[in-house]
Amino acid sequence: MTGSDRTLRGFVGYGIKRAFSAIQSDVNATLAPFGLRMLTYSALAVIRDNPGLRQTQLAEILLIERPNLVLILDELEGADLVVRTRARDDRRAYELKVTLKGRRLCDRATEAVAAHDARMLEGMDESMRETLHQALRLIEMNGRSSDDRGKVSRP
Amino acid sequence: MTGSDRTLRGFVGYGIKRAFSAIQSDVNATLAPFGLRMLTYSALAVIRDNPGLRQTQLAEILLIERPNLVLILDELEGADLVVRTRARDDRRAYELKVTLKGRRLCDRATEAVAAHDARMLEGMDESMRETLHQALRLIEMNGRSSDDRGKVSRP
DNA sequence: TATTGTTATACTCTATAACTATA
DNA sequence: TATAGTTATAGAGTATAACAATA
Numbered sequence: 001m002t003g004s005d006r007t008l009r010g011f012v013g014y015g016i017k018r019a020f021s022a023i024q025s026d027v028n029a030t031l032a033p034f035g036l037r038m039l040t041y042s043a044l045a046v047i048r049d050n051p052g053l054r055q056t057q058l059a060e061i062l063l064i065e066r067p068n069l070v071l072i073l074d075e076l077e078g079a080d081l082v083v084r085t086r087a088r089d090d091r092r093a094y095e096l097k098v099t100l101k102g103r104r105l106c107d108r109a110t111e112a113v114a115a116h117d118a119r120m121l122e123g124m125d126e127s128m129r130e131t132l133h134q135a136l137r138l139i140e141m142n143g144r145s146s147d148d149r150g151k152v153s154r155p
Numbered sequence: 156m157t158g159s160d161r162t163l164r165g166f167v168g169y170g171i172k173r174a175f176s177a178i179q180s181d182v183n184a185t186l187a188p189f190g191l192r193m194l195t196y197s198a199l200a201v202i203r204d205n206p207g208l209r210q211t212q213l214a215e216i217l218l219i220e221r222p223n224l225v226l227i228l229d230e231l232e233g234a235d236l237v238v239r240t241r242a243r244d245d246r247r248a249y250e251l252k253v254t255l256k257g258r259r260l261c262d263r264a265t266e267a268v269a270a271h272d273a274r275m276l277e278g279m280d281e282s283m284r285e286t287l288h289q290a291l292r293l294i295e296m297n298g299r300s301s302d303d304r305g306k307v308s309r310p
Numbered sequence: 311t312a313t314t315g316t317t318a319t320a321c322t323c324t325a326t327a328a329c330t331a332t333a
Numbered sequence: 334t335a336t337a338g339t340t341a342t343a344g345a346g347t348a349t350a351a352c353a354a355t356a
Contacts, residue, residue, distance in 0.1 A: 004205060005197075005200075005217075007201075008200055011268060011269070012275060012291070013182055014197070015291035017175060017179075019171055019294040019298070020175040022295050022299060037345085042160075045160075045162045045163055046158065046162075048162070049158075049160070049161055050158040050159060054314080056314065061159070062160075064346085067348080069315090090313090090314080090355080091355060092356070093355095117167055117168055119297060119301065120298065121297075124293060128289075131283055132290040135287040136167070138277075139177060139276075140177050142275045142276075142278070143174070143177025143275065146181055210337070220324070221339085223323075223325080224338090245332080245336090245337080246337095247333070247337040248336090312355100314354085314356095315354090317350105317352075317353100318349105318350090319348100319349085319350090321346105323344100323345080324345075324346100325345100327340100327341090328339100328340085328342105330339075331338090331339100332335105332338100333337095
């Protein structure tokens, strides 16, 4: 054996980092034929689920900062997948909608991502998948609550 | 409800991304008091487990490119946590070792990371943790094997 | 005064090509 | 010629401050 990471292997954080980087490169390869990346696909899929969404809301859902969303939407709008239209009731804001082209691409990409996801889950039975899903949700919540702890440090 | 990510929630990949970003910011906050980040800590811990390791081997274990390791080791060496010494049998290579100071810091940091890890696992019983661990391993392997598929495309 | 989207900017992580010194 | 470590560089992703238009 040439070297080991046995200390790190004890941590879930390490396992998640490695699982995520495996998934990330794989899913980006899956999305490349559609001209999409993980982030642009995510934005497209959420807008498709929520027509009329505002940019601030989308940023909140995807947990990214508003400035970082701008280029993503520029890219999607430039590819005619999404349109920004001024909101009638608040002319500062935009309503985000998916175009027909965007809807079609989103549906095909979603199929491809679903197939990719199934590949990543190969070798797990249904109960293992369900447990994994719940565990990831729990970790996300445990992380967010320690975020709060940090932020509420001066109340 | 202001907006939903229901399509994405169906994918493990999405769950892992969110769990990972929760962990990443949290673990970096945990390591900051030690002057470490996730990457520098990982390198330090692996060198501690494998005295005499070469940089190429370390890069392979951590799944990072050799050039990206250089600055990480510069940082660790600059902080007197790690030393690079020329290998006697191959004067191109360095043997990596942790200093006494590095060993002490690594042990304290490992405790902190372990505590952080335990926090992330709150609410899970032992069997759930074990299943999560196995599932992450499986995903990592499923991802790597599709890496291979890509690379072996021209044999 | 506060909020929406934006610009500018910077830092981290990642990826590749090309160099040097040894082998 | 091949390998170990390095340099330079470029691309993503992420984070913050400050601005214009609107509320």
